Amino acid sequence: MPDTVRGVIARAQDAPVETVDIVIPDPGPHDVVVRVQACGVCHTDLHYREGGINDEFPFLLGHEAAGVVETVGAAVTHVVPGDFVVLNWRAVCGECRACRRGRPWYCFDTHNASVPMTLTDGTPLTPALGVGAFADKTLVHEKQCTKVDSETDPAVAGLLGCGVMAGIGAAVNTGNVSRGDSVAVIGCGGVGDAAIVGARLAGAGTIIAIDRDQRKLDWAEDFGATHTIDATSEDVVERIKELTDGFGADVVIDAVGRPETWQQAFYGRDLAGTVVLVGVPTPEMTLEMPLIDLFSHGGSLKSSWYGDCLPERDFPMLIDLYRQGRLPLDRFVTERIGLDEVEQAFTAMGEGKVLRSVVVW
Incomplete structure (x- = not known):
């Protein structure tokens, strides 16, 4: 059954973001519903709000996230419910010319969810970088989920989803x-x-x-x-x-x-x-x-692009380095905020007051 949750959207260029009800549809065969536990406020989200990426409003913002797999589509094999995952926007296809040449970090056909999340009136949302994680839950392709050590603080792990990995x-x-x-x-x-x-x-x-x-x-x-x-x-x-x-x-x-x-x-x-x-x-x-x-x-x-990373290779390795005390990921988290504080986080970012504001649930 579709699920209605809270999400932060940019409805129009340069307009303040809004926290509204959004609809998470039933997952397609290779889709996954993830209950978001933390999501960093990245400058790319501000670019979306300002219209600096494209004009496919309304956007469901947020992409630097970690959470727990809740529901999976019928054909999903990559993760199972209960897995702790970092979300990524480079779910490589394995079939395009870059992948066939052994350069999957340049994949030209990365995977995203097969069905859109929407507003309650049915308006489709464009998820930031194909993720859209300023929401209680989000819908992504199974290969956008990279399983990592579940003992890791979600606010720290999620940073690998974009800026720190880049x-x-x-x-x-x-x-x-x-x-x-x-x-x-x-x-x-x-x-x-x-x-x-x-x-x-x-x-x-x-x-x-x-x-x-x-x-x-x-x-x-x-x-x-x-x-x-x-x-x-x-x-x-x-x-x-x-x-x-x-x-x-x-x-x-x-x-x-x-x-x-x-x-x-x-x-x-x-x-x-x-x-x-x-x-x-x-x-x-x-x-x-x-x-x-x-x-x-x-x-x-x-x-x-994205630090030329391969999430399945790099995310678990970097989490291991963090847990060994060799990578100070936690020092990138300047503040932990609520879902309704994203607009204020954009202001703090513009004033150079934070490395990362992180929305936590």
Whole structure:
């Protein structure tokens, strides 16, 4: 039977979010109903509310979540009721050209639920990143559920659903940071600090944090940055070079996603170094650079989608590292809030007061 629960929606561009009744339909053959226990407030949710992703309103927001499988479709084999899972938006298909080439982290046909969740009047909802987890329950495809250690705090586990995984993966998977490398990270919010943690896990020798907010630079030091640069008072490129014997960093990660920060990343790297763009630009942003600079600097210019992760491989491993005390995931949780406080959490995010606000049930 369909179930009516509470959910947070964005009804129109830039309108404040609303907590309303939504309808969870009966799951299709490969669908799963998950009772949500925690969901982080990610900047991507704000992008949806602002119309920066697409215009398929109304959106059911929330995607950085963990919970317990409640009901499964007739053909589900991946999980069973009672499993504690982290939700993901890269449920790889195994059949597209990327999957067939052994690059499933680039899957072009990821799975989502086969039937829509709706408002009580029948209006279909567009779930953020195919998840829609600012709700008491949500409906996803079975492969969007990654089973992890059930002893883990849901508020911590859910962070792997987007931002923390994006940052760690940008360093470890996309940037291929190696032992002794120098790494610079531009933008020290949740994703940037996760990239710092990833660089530290990979054994980087020099980790440079760049931001315009001293509070965020202090957070970055707590997560393992060896040096900081205040972008309001220092030349970012020149300072990176000073801290790397005049050469530039081996890997520079842009966790902001603006033309000016990408150029800082490009010119702040060593010859044949790597630039990783993990911050998400908005559609109107453009970039103009001399083509000779692109040619003469060599190296790799990469975009990192979801930290080029494979949830089934990476989520359990990172939870194990957390439970061993080697990965400080809990320090990303700044505050725990109720479902009706998402709009206030967006304000706190914009003011740089939090790494993550997490809705908990």
